[in-house]
Amino acid sequence: MTSDEQVKASHRNTPTSDEFRAFIASGWASPDAAPVPRAEVADHAARRRAALSRRFPGERLIIPAGGLKVRSNDTDYTFRPHTAFAWLTGLGFDTEPDSVLVLDPKPDGHEAILFFRPLAPRDSEEFFADSRFGEFWVGPRPTMRELEQRLGLGTRHIDSLPDVLAKDAGATVVRVVRGADGELARLVDETRAQAETPASVTQQHEADEELARHLSGMRLCKDEWEVGEMRKAIAATHRGFEAIIAGLPEAVGKERGERWVEGLFGLYARHDGNGIGYETICASGDHANTIHWTKNTGPVREGDLILVDAGVEVDSLYTADITRTLPVTGRFTDVQRKIYEAVLEAQEAGLAAVRPGNKFSDIHAAANVVIARRLHEWGLLPQGVTLEQTLDREQGGWHRRWMVHGTSHHLGMDVHDCQMLLRQDYMDGELKPGMILTVEPGLYFKADDLLAPEAFRGIGVRIEDNVLVTEDGHENLSAAMPRTADDVEAWIARVRSGAAV
Numbered sequence: 001m002t003s004d005e006q007v008k009a010s011h012r013n014t015p016t017s018d019e020f021r022a023f024i025a026s027g028w029a030s031p032d033a034a035p036v037p038r039a040e041v042a043d044h045a046a047r048r049r050a051a052l053s054r055r056f057p058g059e060r061l062i063i064p065a066g067g068l069k070v071r072s073n074d075t076d077y078t079f080r081p082h083t084a085f086a087w088l089t090g091l092g093f094d095t096e097p098d099s100v101l102v103l104d105p106k107p108d109g110h111e112a113i114l115f116f117r118p119l120a121p122r123d124s125e126e127f128f129a130d131s132r133f134g135e136f137w138v139g140p141r142p143t144m145r146e147l148e149q150r151l152g153l154g155t156r157h158i159d160s161l162p163d164v165l166a167k168d169a170g171a172t173v174v175r176v177v178r179g180a181d182g183e184l185a186r187l188v189d190e191t192r193a194q195a196e197t198p199a200s201v202t203q204q205h206e207a208d209e210e211l212a213r214h215l216s217g218m219r220l221c222k223d224e225w226e227v228g229e230m231r232k233a234i235a236a237t238h239r240g241f242e243a244i245i246a247g248l249p250e251a252v253g254k255e256r257g258e259r260w261v262e263g264l265f266g267l268y269a270r271h272d273g274n275g276i277g278y279e280t281i282c283a284s285g286d287h288a289n290t291i292h293w294t295k296n297t298g299p300v301r302e303g304d305l306i307l308v309d310a311g312v313e314v315d316s317l318y319t320a321d322i323t324r325t326l327p328v329t330g331r332f333t334d335v336q337r338k339i340y341e342a343v344l345e346a347q348e349a350g351l352a353a354v355r356p357g358n359k360f361s362d363i364h365a366a367a368n369v370v371i372a373r374r375l376h377e378w379g380l381l382p383q384g385v386t387l388e389q390t391l392d393r394e395q396g397g398w399h400r401r402w403m404v405h406g407t408s409h410h411l412g413m414d415v416h417d418c419q420m421l422l423r424q425d426y427m428d429g430e431l432k433p434g435m436i437l438t439v440e441p442g443l444y445f446k447a448d449d450l451l452a453p454e455a456f457r458g459i460g461v462r463i464e465d466n467v468l469v470t471e472d473g474h475e476n477l478s479a480a481m482p483r484t485a486d487d488v489e490a491w492i493a494r495v496r497s498g499a500a501v
C-alpha cells in the first residue's frame with residue numbers, strides 16, 4: 001500500500017477490448033493446489049513473536065516490510081524488507097513489498113496476521129497489464145493459502161489493513177515500527193489521533209521507538225537456526241574471496257581493476273546467496289585508507305595491498321562481513337608485513353576479549369592497546385606523549401589518527417545489527433552466548449600523511465572476522481579464511497595453483 005508512486009509514461013497506454021481481456025484470461029492450466037510444506041524457520045519465528053507478545057500485552061503491534069522505492073520513472077530499486085519484519089515472519093528475500101505483520105491483541109496473547117498482496121487471478125487486469133506487480137511482468141506471487149501453510153501465520157489481503165487499523169481506534173494502544181514504512185506510520189498516527197484522550201505525538205513516537213529498540217535487543221543473541229544461516233553466509237563469502245584471489249592477476253592492468261574485483265565477488269554473492277549484504281569495498285593501494293571506499297574506480301597494481309571488505313547475504317537475509325587485505329603479487333613486502341602483523345596482533349587481542357562476562361567495549365579497548373603501543377614504538381605519536389596518555393579515553397586518543405573507527409559491531413540480518421540499542425545495552429552491554437560480532441581493527445597511512453614514515457604512506461590494512469560468543473569464550477566463524485601473513489601468502493599461492501580448497 002505504500003510503495004513509492006511510479007511515473008508512468010502516457011505514451012504506453014494501450015486500449016484493451018473486452019474480447020482481448022477474455023482471451024488472455026483463458027486457456028491456462030489450473031494452478032497447483034498441492035499443500036506447501038511448513039518452512040523450518042516458521043517455528044523459530046513463532047517463538048520470536050510469542051516473546052514479543054509477552055512484552056507488549058494488550059497492544060496492537062504493526063511491523064511493516066516497507067515498499068518499493070523508485071529508482072527512476074517506472075523502475076524500482078531491488079526490494080529488501082525491513083529486518084524486524086523478516087525476523088518475525090521468517091520471510092526473507094522473497095517478501096512481497098508492502099506486506100505488513102500485525103500482532104493483534106487477544107485475551108491470551110496476540111494473533112499474528114500477515115497482510116500482503118496475494119497472487120491476482122488470471123482474469124484480472126493486473127495479470128497482464130501491471131508492469132510493477134503483474135504476474136506476466138514480474139512473476140507469480142504466493143497465494144494466501146501458500147503463505148499460511150509455509151509460515152503458520154494467518155494471512156489477509158493488504159486492502160483490508162486500513163479496517164484493522166481503524167478498528168477500536170483509540171481504545172487500543174498501537175505501536176508501529178516507524179523506520180520501515182513512512183506512509184503507514186502516518187496512517188497509524190491518524191488513527192491514534194482519533195482517541196478520546198490521545199497521547200501526545202511525542203509520547204506516541206517514543207512508544208514506537210521503544211518497540212524498535214526492543215526488537216533490536218531481541219535480536220542480540222542468535223538462535224541455532226540463525227547461527228546456521230550465518231555459517232552459510234560466511235562459507236559463501238569465503239568462496240567469493242577465493243574467486244577474487246583467482247581473478248587478481250586479470251584485474252591488474254584493467255583500467256578499473258577494483259570494479260573487476262567487486263564484480264567477481266558480486267557474481268558469487270548473487271549466485272550462492274541473495275546478493276551482497278552491503279556495498280563491497282575494493283580498495284587497492286592508497287584507497288585502502290578510505291574506510292568505506294565503495295566507488296572502486298581505481299586500478300589494482302602489482303605491489304599494492306588490496307583491502308576487500310565484503311559479505312554475502314543469504315536468502316534469509318543474514319549477512320557475513322569479512323575483510324582481508326591481500327598482497328596483489330601474492331607476497332607482502334617487509335613494510336607491508338610489519339603493518340599487517342601489527343593489525344593482526346590487535347585483532348588477536350580483540351578476539352581474546354570476546355567471552356561472556358566481558359563488555360562489548362572491552363574488545364575495542366583490547367585491540368586499541370596494541371594499535372597504540374605499536375604506533376608509540378614506531379615513534380608516530382607526538383613527542384612526549386606516553387602510551388598511557390594516548391590511551392586515556394577523555395584526554396588522549398592521538399593513536400586514533402591512524403584508526404578512526406571502532407573495532408566491533410553486532411552482525412546478523414543487518415550488517416550493523418541491533419542498531420537501535422542505547423549505549424548502555426550496546427557498548428556497555430555484557431557479551432552473552434549467541435551474540436555474533438565483528439572484530440576488525442585496522443591501520444591506515446594515507447599517501448599524503450606527513451606524520452607517517454615515508455615507507456608506510458599509501459598502505460592501509462584491516463582484518464575482519466565474524467565471531468560467535470560461546471558459553472566459555474568464542475568461536476571464530478570465519479576461521480577457515482586464512483589470516484596470518486604467512487597463511488594469506490600460502491592461500492593465494494594455493495588458489496592460483498588451481499588446487500581445490
Ligand SMILES: [Mn+2]
Pocket residue numbers: 321409438440464
Ligand atoms: Mn564490519
